[in-house]
Amino acid sequence: MKHTNVMPRLAWILCLYGGIVASTSYGFEAAAPQKPQEVNVPIDISRSETSITTDIKITEHRSYNFYLNIYYKDSPDLHRVMRLTGDGSKYPDGRYGRPGIVVPLHVKVTNTSGTVVYDEIGNAQGVDIHGFGRDKDGYLSRLVGGVELRPGVYRIQVSTIKKTPEFFDTRCTFSIRWHPNTEPLAD
Template structure:
């Protein structure tokens, strides 16, 4: 049984009783074909963001990562001002349970660039945003090419949502 208080979390941890808008999984991006395969429980119908996180501990790491991933600037035409190193990520999101609308399935390759957000100790780069109804989902990602320039940088895949946004009814 999946705990109803958990908004998004690893399926195995569903017995925990706290809500969290974000769940993270370590993801090694320096080598091609590294894979992540996780099952999560979604209990609110809302838009979720799958994103890469780049963790830093001090200003030197922050500067190194910033130079690699670029920033969120854009020209008036929409083109990225400083896209950084492009990171292609293959992804698949599939429901393990059937909802009122049937089974859900989304697959693709995202060419991630720039920075979509940052926090005190992490830069965020969006892979995909997707609306998910309640259910159990399998999230799979694969790195597409070698990225040795990211060696030594802590990287995670995050599935989460903006807690300020209201879920769909």
């Protein structure tokens, strides 16, 4: 009896009709992707001059990225949030095709001796990451900036520059991330 694998055909049909194939088995197991290590701090970007401060302990010398996460509750809310954030489309020169409402954030990183390591205003626009939750909820992440940090304790201050009332009643967090698939930097 000839064994035929119908999964590719079934996956194609489900994708055509809006279904999602969570996993398939072809005689091997793929390692589960590791979630980037991150710290999230709530921030209200709808008001100007909102400021948050958090201290973080860095244990590995590597590059860290700063993101603005904008959360949605369900599918209809995703469409509302995407009207605010735009999408991930980009022109060949790197500009966003649909940047959404640009949110300027001032990010300042200092070490324990008070030395400023990073002090920039980043314009959060478009979408760089789409994270999914369990019940049709999730978030859209916008890159704000990044910095190389050595082991130590750092204070991160984030401030909004202008008010963006369109984001009123929309949950947002400022995120500091690194991806575990990247190697620590050599000293």
